[in-house]
Amino acid sequence: MKPFSKFNCLGLAFAGMMITSCTDKPTAFADYQIVPMPLEITTPQQSGFLLKSGETIYYTAGNEKMKKNAEFLASFIKEQTGIELKVQEGDKESGIVLKLGLEATSPEAYHLTVDGGKVVIEAPSEAGVFYGIQTLRKSVSVHEGGGAIELPAVEINDTPRFSYRGMMLDVGRHMFTMDEIKTYIDMLALHNINRLHWHLSEDQGWRIEIKKYPKLTEIGSKRSETVIGRNSGKYDGKPYGGFYTQEQAKEIVAYAAERYITVIPEIDLPGHMQAALAAYPELGCTGGPYEVWRMWGVSDNVLCAGNDKTIQFIKDVLAEIIEIFPSEYIHVGGDECPKDKWKTCPKCQARIKALGIKGDSKHSKEEYLQSYVIREAEKFLNEHGRNIIGWDEILEGGLAPNATVMSWRGESGGIEAARQKHNVIMTPNTYLYFDYYQAKDTETEPLAIGGYLPMERVYSYEPMPSALTPEEQKYITGVQANLWTEYIPTFAQAQYMVLPRMAALCETQWSAPDKKKDYEGFLKRTVRLMDIYKLKGWNYATHILDVKVNIAPNQETGKLDVSAYTVDNAPIYYTLDGTEPTAASLKYEDGLSIDQACVLRMTAVRPEGNSRITCDTISFSKSTAKPISMLQPINKAYEFNGAPTLVDGMTGNRNYKTGHWIAFYKNDMEAVIDLKEATEISSMTLRACVEKGDWIFDARGISVEVSDDNKAFKQVASESYPAMKETDPNQIYVHTLNFTPVKTRYVKVKALSEKSIPAWHGGKGNPGYLFVDEIILN
Structure with a gap:
C-alpha cells in the first residue's frame, strides 16, 4: 500500500478548510481501512472526490438490479451522513458510476476507483457492485453534521477468498419476527456474507409450513412450556410456539436475494425430529405418544428408518421446501441422531436385513442405516436439480459425489471429506459457534450454552487445514459461523452474541490468506464499524472496548506482573481492594507488580462512558510465581499459558475454556515447583473442574512429595478418590491434603x-480429561 504524500495530505486538508469556510459544516475524510480488509489498496497521487448532496449515482440502463444497487448506496449514504444523492440511468464521466464489465475470476470481485472527477465501482456482476458499495459505505462510516466528505483518491481491487460465506440462524428453539429476520439479513450484508443458513426444524419446534402435513405446524410448532436454564428440571409454564408460512418464507428469500444472499433451508433429519413425531407419531419407532420437547439437548426419538412412510414423508417435505427456496443446496442435517430406538425397532432391523447392511470396524449397522436415509433424501433432491449439505456425521456410511459436508466437530470431518473429494464448509465449534460465551466473567453475561469464544479466537481461525495437499484444499469452499438459540430467547440477545464477532468471521471469509493477520489493526477497524451498528440501533457486545489485562508470574521477582491496554489507548484506572474504579482511582501507567492477595479491578474512562469493569481475584501462596516444570505433557488443545497457569495466583470458574484451567488427557498431571529456598509447608490444595458430559472428570488420586535436591523425593501425603458416579454433580472439586509441617525447596x-470412564457414561472405557487451575502450597 502506498502512503499519501505530504503534498496530497496538505491538499486534502486545504480543500477541507475551504469547504468549511464556505458551508459552515465540517468536511470529513473517508478511510479505506475497513472490515473486511480489501485485497489491494493503492493511493495514486491525485485529487480526491468531494461527496456532497446533489451528486448523482449512475447505473446501467435497463438493469433493475443495478438500479436497486444505486438506491441502496443512496440510502446508506443518507443514513450515515445526511448527504442526499440522486439516482439516474447512464454512464457519465462525473459523479458516482456503477457499471458491469470487469473481467475477474470471481463474479463477486469489484474494482473501486476514486479520482477528482468521479467514483467508479465496476464488477463482473451486480453482486460484485454491491460489495463495492459496501466498501464505499464503510469507508465513509458515520459522519454527523451533514457536511461534505472528501474521498481520497484510491484504487481498490478486491475479491472474496471463499465463494460460500455463511451465517446460520436457528429458529427451532427460539424464533424471531419477520422484521427481525430481515434485520439479521441486513447484518449479513454489511459483513459481505452471502449465505443465510436457516435452521427450521428441531425437537423443540417445527417452524415452516408444509401444506401436505398441516399438523407439523398445528401441533409440532408449539411446546407446552420451556425448561429454565440448563435442563434444571424446572419449567416456566408458558406455552411457546410459532412458524413461518410459505409466503413469509418466500418474502425472506426475496429480501435476501436483493442483497445477494442465498437462503439455505435446513430440515434436520432423521434426528432432531421429536416435534414432527408429536404431530405424526406413526413416523417414530414406538408410535408414541410424543410431545414437542420442552428441554434442551438431543432426543433419542427419531424418524423410523424402517418405515416406508418415513421415506415418503421426507420426500414430500423436501418437495415443498424446494418450491419455497430456490437455493442450489438444501441442508438435511444428519447430525446427532441417536440409534437407540433403531437397535430395538423391528422395522429398522428388518430394513437393515433387507438392504444387506453389515456393521464393521468403522461403523455400526445402524450408522450405515442412517446413511441409507440420507442417500434417499439426496437422491430425491438430485432428481430435482438440487444438492445436499449435511453436518459432518453424514460421512458415516458413505456419501454420493454431490454432497457438501459442513464440518462442525472440529476440522477432522472437513479434512476427511476433502480427501474424499467432497466440497466442505468449515464451521468448527471451537472457533465459530457464536452461542458460546465471549467473556471470561460469565456472571455479567447473558446465559449461554457454555464454552469461551472471544473475538481474538474467532479472528485467529485459519480455515485451510495444513494437513491437506493443495489439490485437496480446493474442496474447502466456504466458512460459516452458527448461532444456536437454546439460551437466546430475544433478538436483542441474538445480535449481542454475533456482533461484533461477525466482523472477525467476515474477514476470515473474505480477505486474502496471504495478508498477515494483525489483530490490533483489525480491532481499530472494527471500532469504526461499530459506529454503523450504533446508528442502526443494533445491540452489540462491547468487550473489545474493555481493558485487556494480562497477569503473568515473574519467577525472577516472585511477583505477578500486570500489563493492561485498550484498543484506543483510553486512560485506565484501577483499584486493588475490590471497590469499583473511577477516574478518581489510581491511574494505570506502565505496569503493576503484585505480591499479595488482592482483587484487581480496572476500567477504561472515555467521554462517552466508562468501559465494563474487569475483575481478577488474586490469591498468594508459597507457590505463587515460583518456577514450575511439568513432568508429563499438558494437552495441546487446552494448554493456554502452560505450566505457569498453576502458579499464577488465579483460580478459574466453571467455564474450563477461559485459560485459567489447563488439561491433561491420557496421562497424569505431574509438576515440580521450586520454592527457591527451603520453605515450611503443611498443606497442598488442588482444584479440578468437572463437566462429565464433556468427558471431564475429577482426579482419581493426588500425592505430594518433597525434595531438597530435586532428585530424591519423599512422599508426605496422598489420597485416592473413587470413580465418579452418574449422580455426582458437575462442579469444581477442591482437594486439600494436610500433612506434618516440612521444610523443603522442591515440591x-x-x-x-481418569483412565477409563465408567460404564454408565456414553464415553465408557475411554480416558477422561483432567482440568486443574492452581497448585496452592501453604
Whole structure:
C-alpha cells in the first residue's frame, strides 16, 4: 500500500478548510481501512472526490438490479451522513458510476476507483457492485453534521477468498419476527456474507409450513412450556410456539436475494425430529405418544428408518421446501441422531436385513442405516436439480459425489471429506459457534450454552487445514459461523452474541490468506464499524472496548506482573481492594507488580462512558510465581499459558475454556515447583473442574512429595478418590491434603487422571480429561 504524500495530505486538508469556510459544516475524510480488509489498496497521487448532496449515482440502463444497487448506496449514504444523492440511468464521466464489465475470476470481485472527477465501482456482476458499495459505505462510516466528505483518491481491487460465506440462524428453539429476520439479513450484508443458513426444524419446534402435513405446524410448532436454564428440571409454564408460512418464507428469500444472499433451508433429519413425531407419531419407532420437547439437548426419538412412510414423508417435505427456496443446496442435517430406538425397532432391523447392511470396524449397522436415509433424501433432491449439505456425521456410511459436508466437530470431518473429494464448509465449534460465551466473567453475561469464544479466537481461525495437499484444499469452499438459540430467547440477545464477532468471521471469509493477520489493526477497524451498528440501533457486545489485562508470574521477582491496554489507548484506572474504579482511582501507567492477595479491578474512562469493569481475584501462596516444570505433557488443545497457569495466583470458574484451567488427557498431571529456598509447608490444595458430559472428570488420586535436591523425593501425603458416579454433580472439586509441617525447596504434585470412564457414561472405557487451575502450597 502506498502512503499519501505530504503534498496530497496538505491538499486534502486545504480543500477541507475551504469547504468549511464556505458551508459552515465540517468536511470529513473517508478511510479505506475497513472490515473486511480489501485485497489491494493503492493511493495514486491525485485529487480526491468531494461527496456532497446533489451528486448523482449512475447505473446501467435497463438493469433493475443495478438500479436497486444505486438506491441502496443512496440510502446508506443518507443514513450515515445526511448527504442526499440522486439516482439516474447512464454512464457519465462525473459523479458516482456503477457499471458491469470487469473481467475477474470471481463474479463477486469489484474494482473501486476514486479520482477528482468521479467514483467508479465496476464488477463482473451486480453482486460484485454491491460489495463495492459496501466498501464505499464503510469507508465513509458515520459522519454527523451533514457536511461534505472528501474521498481520497484510491484504487481498490478486491475479491472474496471463499465463494460460500455463511451465517446460520436457528429458529427451532427460539424464533424471531419477520422484521427481525430481515434485520439479521441486513447484518449479513454489511459483513459481505452471502449465505443465510436457516435452521427450521428441531425437537423443540417445527417452524415452516408444509401444506401436505398441516399438523407439523398445528401441533409440532408449539411446546407446552420451556425448561429454565440448563435442563434444571424446572419449567416456566408458558406455552411457546410459532412458524413461518410459505409466503413469509418466500418474502425472506426475496429480501435476501436483493442483497445477494442465498437462503439455505435446513430440515434436520432423521434426528432432531421429536416435534414432527408429536404431530405424526406413526413416523417414530414406538408410535408414541410424543410431545414437542420442552428441554434442551438431543432426543433419542427419531424418524423410523424402517418405515416406508418415513421415506415418503421426507420426500414430500423436501418437495415443498424446494418450491419455497430456490437455493442450489438444501441442508438435511444428519447430525446427532441417536440409534437407540433403531437397535430395538423391528422395522429398522428388518430394513437393515433387507438392504444387506453389515456393521464393521468403522461403523455400526445402524450408522450405515442412517446413511441409507440420507442417500434417499439426496437422491430425491438430485432428481430435482438440487444438492445436499449435511453436518459432518453424514460421512458415516458413505456419501454420493454431490454432497457438501459442513464440518462442525472440529476440522477432522472437513479434512476427511476433502480427501474424499467432497466440497466442505468449515464451521468448527471451537472457533465459530457464536452461542458460546465471549467473556471470561460469565456472571455479567447473558446465559449461554457454555464454552469461551472471544473475538481474538474467532479472528485467529485459519480455515485451510495444513494437513491437506493443495489439490485437496480446493474442496474447502466456504466458512460459516452458527448461532444456536437454546439460551437466546430475544433478538436483542441474538445480535449481542454475533456482533461484533461477525466482523472477525467476515474477514476470515473474505480477505486474502496471504495478508498477515494483525489483530490490533483489525480491532481499530472494527471500532469504526461499530459506529454503523450504533446508528442502526443494533445491540452489540462491547468487550473489545474493555481493558485487556494480562497477569503473568515473574519467577525472577516472585511477583505477578500486570500489563493492561485498550484498543484506543483510553486512560485506565484501577483499584486493588475490590471497590469499583473511577477516574478518581489510581491511574494505570506502565505496569503493576503484585505480591499479595488482592482483587484487581480496572476500567477504561472515555467521554462517552466508562468501559465494563474487569475483575481478577488474586490469591498468594508459597507457590505463587515460583518456577514450575511439568513432568508429563499438558494437552495441546487446552494448554493456554502452560505450566505457569498453576502458579499464577488465579483460580478459574466453571467455564474450563477461559485459560485459567489447563488439561491433561491420557496421562497424569505431574509438576515440580521450586520454592527457591527451603520453605515450611503443611498443606497442598488442588482444584479440578468437572463437566462429565464433556468427558471431564475429577482426579482419581493426588500425592505430594518433597525434595531438597530435586532428585530424591519423599512422599508426605496422598489420597485416592473413587470413580465418579452418574449422580455426582458437575462442579469444581477442591482437594486439600494436610500433612506434618516440612521444610523443603522442591515440591512434586501428582494428580491421576481418569483412565477409563465408567460404564454408565456414553464415553465408557475411554480416558477422561483432567482440568486443574492452581497448585496452592501453604
